[in-house]
Amino acid sequence: MIDSFWVNRIPNIIKHTRQFDHLFIITEEDVSEWVKSTKTPTTYLAWGTDALRLGGKNRERPWDLTRIGRQPPEWDDDSLTKKMCSDQNLSFHGRLRGFDTAYKNQEMLMKLYQQSKFVLAFSNIANPTIYTHPKRQYITARWTDALACGAIVAGIPPKEPSIERLLWEGATLDLKSIKIEDGLKIISEATKNWHHEKAEFNYKKSLEKLDWRWRFSIIADTFNLSPKLLNIELELIKQKIKNS
Numbered sequence: 283m284i285d286s287f288w289v290n291r292i293p294n295i296i297k298h299t300r301q302f303d304h305l306f307i308i309t310e311e312d313v314s315e316w317v318k319s320t321k322t323p324t325t326y327l328a329w330g331t332d333a334l335r336l337g338g339k340n341r342e343r344p345w346d347l348t349r350i351g352r353q354p355p356e357w358d359d360d361s362l363t364k365k366m367c368s369d370q371n372l373s374f375h376g377r378l379r380g381f382d383t384a385y386k387n388q389e390m391l392m393k394l395y396q397q398s399k400f401v402l403a404f405s406n407i408a409n410p411t412i413y414t415h416p417k418r419q420y421i422t423a424r425w426t427d428a429l430a431c432g433a434i435v436a437g438i439p440p441k442e443p444s445i446e447r448l449l450w451e452g453a454t455l456d457l458k459s460i461k462i463e464d465g466l467k468i469i470s471e472a473t474k475n476w477h478h479e480k481a482e483f484n485y486k487k488s489l490e491k492l493d494w495r496w497r498f499s500i501i502a503d504t505f506n507l508s509p510k511l512l513n514i515e516l517e518l519i520k521q522k523i524k525n526s
Contacts, residue, residue, distance in 0.1 A: 283307045287418035289315045296320050304504055309420060310444035325504065328448050329426055330494035334519050336388070337430035338396040339485035339526075341478035346372040347436065347469055348398035350391065351424055354409045354460035357402060366462060370470040395431035399476050400455060400469055403428070408438035408460055421445055429453055430488040432481030436469055450487050452480060486526040489519050 286307030296302060297320050307316055310326035317324045331337065347367060349360060357363055360376030367374035378394060381387045395401060403424050406414035419440030428435050429449075436455040439445070455472050457465035495515050502509055 286312050287415045292319050327497045329421055330497050331426035331430040331492050333430035333488040333493040336392040337485055337488055339432045339482045340396045343397055343399045345375040345398040346473045347400045348375045349402045356462040366466055370466050392431055395428045395433050398433045400436040401428035401433045402437055403435050404437040405440040426492045429484050432485040489523050493519055
């Protein structure tokens with residue numbers, strides 16, 4: 283269950299029919315509520331990314347700051363943000379255009395992340411809207427995909443114990459507020475101290491902690507399964523970590 287933080291919206295078919303042997307949710311803080319409501323064993327699976335196949339640790343990163351997806355109002359105008367970045371001697375890449383297929387979109391997005399030092403993202407509490415949860419904080423694919431490509435996520439990170447354990451020092455750059463002028467000053471200083479080892483470190487940590495295959499292995503272990511392809515790819519991850 284991806285949006286498992288909506289515990290008040292758990293479908294009746296899950297709560298009352300016992301059609302499921304086991305549930306897996308992305309918010310550890312909600313496990314007990316799911317167990318209580320569904321009477322079904324429930325396991326936390328953190329959000330992930332395809333670090334093995336689509337991640338990278340590129341040294342050359344022409345974009346100091348990249349913007350993808352929804353942002354606070356002050357950051358929402360790419361033309362204005364680009365000008366303000368230029369005033370701080372920062373290079374800026376705005377929204378990507380859409381592509382024909384979901385796979386092509388993801389491929390091009392990951393390539394852009396690999397060309398970026400910092401990727402902009404704000405917690406749903408710092409930047410709320412009608413479809414985000416008003417209390418439970420969480421990360422999305424923007425965070426994990428950017429990290430898998432060696433970028434640092436700049437914004438306001440979610441404050442939940444499970445997320446703080448999942449991420450690591452250097453994964454995020456806390457801008458403290460949603461004010462663009464204040465944020466760009468922090469990013470400008472951080473860019474001066476950026477070096478390619480930071481990208482290599484984030485890529486390695488993503489292999490260790492964020493790749494979806496680790497999540498799939500938890501599901502497999504739960505049901506005493508040993509998928510051949512999964513085990514092969516887990517070994518590839520271990521080898522990449524060893525060689526990083």
